[in-house]
Amino acid sequence: MIIQKTREEIELMRESALIVSKTLGMLAKEVKPGVTTLYLDKLAEEFIRDHGAVPGFLGLYDFPNTLCMSPNEQVVHGFPTDVPLVEGDIISIDCGAVKNEFYGDHAYTFAVGEIDKDTEKLLQVTKESLYVGIREFKLGNRVGDVGYAIQQYCESHGYGVVRELVGHGLGKTMHEDPEMPNYGRRGRGKKFIEGMVVAIEPMINMGTHRIQQHRDGWTITTKDKQPSAHFEHNVALVDGKPELLSTFGYIYDALGIESDEENEFRQKALVL
Ligand code: MG
Ligand code: MG
Numbered sequence: 301m302i303i304q305k306t307r308e309e310i311e312l313m314r315e316s317a318l319i320v321s322k323t324l325g326m327l328a329k330e331v332k333p334g335v336t337t338l339y340l341d342k343l344a345e346e347f348i349r350d351h352g353a354v355p356g357f358l359g360l361y362d363f364p365n366t367l368c369m370s371p372n373e374q375v376v377h378g379f380p381t382d383v384p385l386v387e388g389d390i391i392s393i394d395c396g397a398v399k400n401e402f403y404g405d406h407a408y409t410f411a412v413g414e415i416d417k418d419t420e421k422l423l424q425v426t427k428e429s430l431y432v433g434i435r436e437f438k439l440g441n442r443v444g445d446v447g448y449a450i451q452q453y454c455e456s457h458g459y460g461v462v463r464e465l466v467g468h469g470l471g472k473t474m475h476e477d478p479e480m481p482n483y484g485r486r487g488r489g490k491k492f493i494e495g496m497v498v499a500i501e502p503m504i505n506m507g508t509h510r511i512q513q514h515r516d517g518w519t520i521t522t523k524d525k526q527p528s529a530h531f532e533h534n535v536a537l538v539d540g541k542p543e544l545l546s547t548f549g550y551i552y553d554a555l556g557i558e559s560d561e562e563n564e565f566r567q568k569a570l571v572l
Contacts, residue, residue: 301477302469302476302477302478302490302493302496303469303471303476303477303496304493304494304495304496305471305495305496305497305536306495307538309402309471310495310497310536310538310543310545312399312400312401312402313402313403313404313470313471313497313534313536313545314536314545315399315400315402316353316397316398316399316400316402316403316404317404317406317534317545317546318404318545318546318547319348319351319353319397319399319404320356320395320396320397320404320405320406320534320546321404321406321546321547321548321549321550321551322347322351322550323344323347323348323351323395323397324393324395324406324408324548324550324551325549325550325551325553325554326343326344326347326550326554327340327343327344327393327395327410328408328410328550328551328554328555329554330343331385331391331393331410331412332385332412332413333384333385333386333387333389333412333413334384334385334386335384335385336380336381336382336383336384336385337367337369337371337380337381337383337385337391338380338381338382340367340369340380340393341365341366341367341369341380344366344367344395345358345366348366348395348397351397351399352399353397353398353399354397354398354399355396355397355398356395356396356397356398356403356404356405356474357394357395357396360396360474363518364379365379365380366395367380367393367394367395368392368393368394368395368407369381369391369392369393370391370392370394370519370520370528370530371385371389371390371391371392372389372390372391372527372528373521373522373525373526373527373528374392374519374520374521374528375392375462375465375503375505375511375520375521375522375528375530376392376394376407376465376503376520376530377518377519377520378392378518378519378520379516379518379519385412386412387412387413387414388412388413388414388415388416389412389415390409390410390411390412390415390419390423390527390529391409391410391412392407392408392409392410392528392529392530393407393408393409393410394406394407394530394532395407396474401472402471402472403470403471403472403473403474404470404534404545404546405470405474405499405532405534406499406501406532406533406534406546407501407530407531407532408531408532408548408551409423409426409427409529409530409531411423418506419506419527421457422459422504422506422527422529423529425453425454425457425459425504426454426459426502426504426529426530426531427529427531427561428453429449429450429453429454429482429502429504430450430500430501430502430531430532430533431561431565432449432450432453433446433447433449433450433482433500433502434446434500434533434535434542434544434565435449435542435564436448436449437492437498437500437535437537437542438492438537438540438541438542439492439493439494439537439540439541440492440540441491441492442487442488442489442490442491442492443478443479443480443481443484443488443489443490443492444484444485444486444487444488444489445484445486445487446480446484446500447480447481447482447483447484447485447489448483448484448485448486450482450483450502451482451483451484454482454502454504459504459505459506460504460505460506460507460508460509460510460522461482461483461502461503461504461505461509462482462503462504462505462509462511462528463481463483463509464511464520465503465511465520466479466480466481466482467479467480467481467482467498467499467500467501467532468480468498468499469496469497469498469499470497470498470499470534471497477490478490478498480498480499480500480501482501482502482503482504492537493537494537494538494539494540495536495537495538496536496537497534497535497536497537497545498534498535499532499533499534499535500532500533500535501530501531501532501533502529502530502531503528503529503530504528504529504530505522505524505526505527505528506522506526506527506528507522507524507526508522508523508524508526510522510523510524511523532546533545533546534546535565538567539567541567542565543565543566543567544562544565544566547562547570547572548561548562549562549570549572550572553572
């Protein structure tokens with residue numbers, strides 16, 4: 301059952317989302333060659349606690365860390381490690397935080413120094429597909445409309461859309477109804493309703509959509525060992541339209557990037 305949120309609850313969820321957004325912005329400055337993902341994990345945990353929240357993933361389904369850290373061919377659910385990042389890596393960082401009982405949960409794939417053109421394109425297209433999907437998250441549409449849009453966009457670039465892992469409703473638990481696949485058929489699946497909040501999160505592979513799970517029970521990698529990207533936003537359905545609760549603005553501030561990609565999904569301007 302999809303749990304509708306009141307306007308007040310959506311504002312609380314925005315608060316939780318923005319703590320995650322700020323955490324990713326803080327990390328954007330720290331992602332560079334030589335840094336370990338375990339160090340970034342420590343920074344994130346401190347930052348989240350300093351902002352009056354609790355890490356959302358730590359202990360959830362027994363996950364041992366604050367961040368899911370998935371470099372290169374890892375898709376999602378990787379552990380932070382003491383292996384330093386190297387120039388040319390990509391690193392998908394997924395972060396959760398809980399405040400006022402509500403979860404924030406989003407992700408960004410960062411370039412470590414200079415990356416090759418093909419990988420840069422994968423990151424760009426995956427991020428664009430996130431907004432292509434969000435645009436379909438509106439009253440009158442269904443779950444399949446979002447998935448269809450993301451899948452068409454990514455496959456038109458020759459990329460593989462991961463099937464086994466999906467976006468989800470978000471609220472007082474991390475994974476609520478409905479599941480939000482990044483593939484699907486137009487007009488199929490559950491109907492969107494006012495006040496629902498979802499995490500939309502394309503996980504897109506440069507090659508095959510096929511994945512495999514490591515023996516650790518968590519880490520997911522691409523079957524062909526080609527890179528994979530992951531971008532995630534938290535979105536509420538307000539007045540029939542998608543309203544972004546999260547932002548990549550803190551990341552762009554940290555990296556000196558100008559972007560207006562989020563503007564069409566905000567009913568009021570976001571002051572960073
Ligand atoms: Mg996430
Ligand atoms: Mg998620």
